[in-house]
Amino acid sequence: MKRRKFFKNTVKGALGASIIPLTSFSDISAQSSNNINNTEAEKPYRNTDPKQWHQMGTGKKPRPDRRKTLTYDVAVIGGGAAGMCAAISAARNGAKVVLVQDRPVLGGNSSSEIRVHLNGVNHLKNGLPERETGIIEEILLHNRFHNPQDAYPVWDHILYDFITREKNLDVKLNTSAIRAIMSDDGKIKAAYCWQSTTETEFTIEADLFIDCSGDGLLGATAGALYRTGREASSEFNEKYAPEKEDGWQMGSTVLLGSKDMGRPMPFEAPHFTIKYDAEKSHKGRQLKPFELGFWWVELGSDNDIIGEFEDNKHKLLGYAYGVWDYMKNSGDFPETENYALDWVSSLPGKRESRRFIGDYILCEPDMLGNKQFSDAVAFGGWSLDEHNPGGIENLSEPPSYFHQYFEEPYQIPFRSLYSKNVPNLLFAGRNISQTHIALSSSRIMATCALEGQAVGTAAALCAKKNVLPRELGQKNITELQEQLLRDDAFIPYRPANDKNNLVKKAKLIFASSTSSGDPKLLNDGWSRDYNGKDHHWQSEGLPAQVQIEWDERQSISKIEIKCDTNVKRNIMLRRDSLENDVYTTQIPKELLKSLDAEARVNGKWIKVGTIEKNRTRLIKFYFEKIETSAIRINLKETYGNKNCRLFEARCYS
Structure with a gap:
């Protein structure tokens, strides 16, 4: 599809790309800020009898009081590639750190639950990578040594092994950071968390908070400014943005995997299957190879993509099974006769929702123009890659409209990795301060990991110097960059010059x-x-x-x-x-x-x-x-x- 037609067809204007503080949550947080351990922590227990639990064997009748207040230098929310690298880098640089992850496994979209390839700067115009080093490379090498069979369930434990061996770092799995608890000076005082497996409430206090959760609930409940949707092309002079701002957000995908069983394998679709209409499908929706599923079984939103997640998940499962049903039973793909599904994701992989506002909003011209930032701390280079609004529900259009490849990696500034209005909040991952078009490139996991190492190192320096991220960026950016380079991160066009070396x-x-x-x-x-x-x-x-x-x-x-x-x-x-x-x-x-x-x-x-x-x-x-x-x-x-x-x-x- 030509670019002008794409813009014309996709201007929806449902929500607009706007700055939104989540005031209802931040109001609740502010009200509770002076009474963390009493008012908030008591709520689940107000209607319970302290002696309702009869513990057999001892005869004791205690109430299960599972509430803990924990204190750290740095709290990292989200255990994907960005969060893991943030937590490790902060711990290695001397901070006492906790990593809070709402899933039973680490890895985010790369985990066995979703199984997206951990891409980075995979393909510049010359066809070659400019691969990431630093902590994310250590993790990938750890996997190469201990998981030669390329098993995703083993990958989960490779990550668990790698991160739990780190000194100064605690890990809380199956734990959701539900809301921020604010102090009177506008900083985050604590994260109120719930661990589902132990029915334990954690009030996690820290000097610095890093939101690497993707959706960014902690930052949103802290009142941090953020955007959703697409900017108008005129706002940042982005040639790939639509003419008018709209609410479109890139969608989530359900992946599947199939296996050759060596004998005919019939398939009967489940009741929730949604029929795949191949005749209406654009030729860009390729069905071969089919063994790894189809990334374009995708659903986005021009409204509340977080609130719609469970409904979209139900539909995505239906669409995924519909494509497989077509492959198996249409008669057009006899090569699938001996193939059977051996894995289907129950957790769609997300691409976009909130984008926080920092002191700088990274945009398309920065990337295509290879803008040099004095506070550069990371790099990216995946192509600009805008997906089809409507996803699989817009079959007649291609699943991805374009790939704008880069000659060389672009820089990511530190000013895009901390909040404009919540002074002790940093972030890394798809929720950083950037436009929708910029996100189409930088959302890739290895790029997010580099941002994570940068903000983890920054948070440790902030804790050591007793300063906030903005001040660190203004007064100590050279020290931050030199530490990243010493720790084997790479910043394009920024050679190391450590005077202590x-x-x-x-x-x-x-x-x-x-x-x-x-x-x-x-x-x-x-x-x-x-x-x-x-x-x-x-x-x-x-x-x-x-x-x-x-x-x-x-x-x-x-x-x-x-x-x-x-x-x-x-x-x-x-x-x-x-x-x-x-x-x-x-x-x-x-x-x-x-x-x-x-x-x-x-x-x-x-x-x-x-x-x-x-x-x-x-x-x-x-x-x-x-x-x-x-x-x-x-x-x-x-x-x-x-x-x-x-x-x-x-x-x-």
Whole structure:
């Protein structure tokens, strides 16, 4: 469909793209702000008898009083990719953190409940990824080592294993953050939460709150400004936006999976099935391959997409089974004869609802124009991807109207990741401060994960410095960016320049052998080859050595290096276990497996650390502080490459 016709046909004007504070909830929160542990907590118990429970065996007659007040530096709401990375980064940077997740599993749309691929910057115009590093890469590598069978139920526990091993971090599953409790100065004082499995009320107090829940109920009940719907093209000069603002929000999808059973498998549709009318369906609604279901079994809304969720879920299940019924019983697809459904999602994967308002609203021209932000903290690069208003109920139109691909990743500013009017609220994920068209790209999970790492790090710095996010962004943005880069995040066009990195003072960096790049590039601030320029040193065979020399002795207790994981190839979990030049199910063969580090003390080399089974791109050696004039890194083996490639070397006192 041509763009002008698309705009003309989809101008609905039902709600308009407007700024909405959820006043009814914030009023309730404000009323309860001075009496958290009494008025609010007592409500469920007002009509109960303290002795109504006769506990057999002990003869006691207690009332089940399951109410707890917990206090943290940082509270993260939502356990998807954004929330997990926010919680981990805050904890690693010294904050006491809680992660609140309303589902029994972590992972959000990528979990076994929904099974969406954890996409990121998968396909630039050159056809290659510019894959995300940092915490989200650690998680994906953890999965490659422990889940080679690509099982989604195992993926759930890969995530659980990864996050529960983190110090300073508590996890509350099956727990919903129902509303914010506000203080008199307009900040969130606590999140009132309900854990369904234990019938426990949690009042979670914190200095900073990060809403990564997607729908953003905590932020909404705090009175944070937000938008829903599509902006008019004139507001932000967006060529892909409609001429007039309207209430349209991108829809949710029910996915299914099928399996070849090796024998004919008849199918009888359930009573709630909605017939699929193939004759009216646009040719863009492709039915092959069918094994992984159809992303375009989608329903959006131009009204209250959150309130309509259960009704839309019922319809989506009907539509999903209707498409499968057509595949199995129309006679047009004999190749499905031996196939049977082996999984259908009962929880639709969401794409859009609330978008909070920050100090900056990210928009389409920022992305297409590759705007450079002084406060950039993350990046994206999935194509602008506007879906069909009406979804599967608008069969005659294509399921997606366009893919506007990017030449290179765009930057995401910190000002889009905290609330304009609730001073201690940050957010990451699809609910950040952006337009509808911008969301069509940035909603992708790995991009959300980068935002999560950024706001988690920011929250920890806020807690450490006793400042709020806006002040941090105005006065300490360089410190935030440098910490993100040290932790292996990547910010396009923002090289690292950490003044505390002692390698910056080195007299000489050299290597035992070089096949490409230069050892000096380990000190140039770039952690990957970018825009056609080398920022690496690569050995000629293994074993190999890299040595760093200083004129004067240095007090050193930390050595950090960044090795190669081939960011031009994706390692995400996919339901089809795709293996080609862009995707792999294998551990990256470029990853460094074994190495050790030595320091020269009084003319003798002393070993300060050994790693035999490395599993991360960012490799750390921490040891008792020593006085040394040289460091030597001995590289022994990769997971398959004959050479080893390094991008960065750092040392700290």
